[in-house]
Amino acid sequence: MSFVIDPSHPSLPGHFPGAPVVPGVLVLEQVFAAIEAAHGPLGAIRLPQVKFVQPLLPGEQADVELAEVAIEGEAPRWRFRVLRGDALIASGEVASA
Numbered sequence: 001m002s003f004v005i006d007p008s009h010p011s012l013p014g015h016f017p018g019a020p021v022v023p024g025v026l027v028l029e030q031v032f033a034a035i036e037a038a039h040g041p042l043g044a045i046r047l048p049q050v051k052f053v054q055p056l057l058p059g060e061q062a063d064v065e066l067a068e069v070a071i072e073g074e075a076p077r078w079r080f081r082v083l084r085g086d087a088l089i090a091s092g093e094v095a096s097a
Contacts, residue, residue: 001034007058050092
């Protein structure tokens with residue numbers, strides 16, 4: 001799933017004034033949307049691991065890659081990567097609580 005955070009998004013002026021960077025929570029929101037598009041509503045979740053490697057700038061296109069992790073007897077879990085071209089922006093795991 002591809003996404004672009006519009007440069008007029010209301011969270012950007014405070015993050016950071018004069019040099020806006022897309023907040024990590026907006027990147028994660030796109031990860032959740034990609035999971036829900038493929039698997040339905042998430043409900044309560046946990047984030048056992050998340051790492052932000054590079055900033056994403058407003059107006060840049062990024063892509064969410066997902067891989068479902070199936071562990072018998074455990075709640076659904078997904079590994080994700082957010083990429084800008086070949087550059088890794090963020091990676092981690094989302095688990096149903």
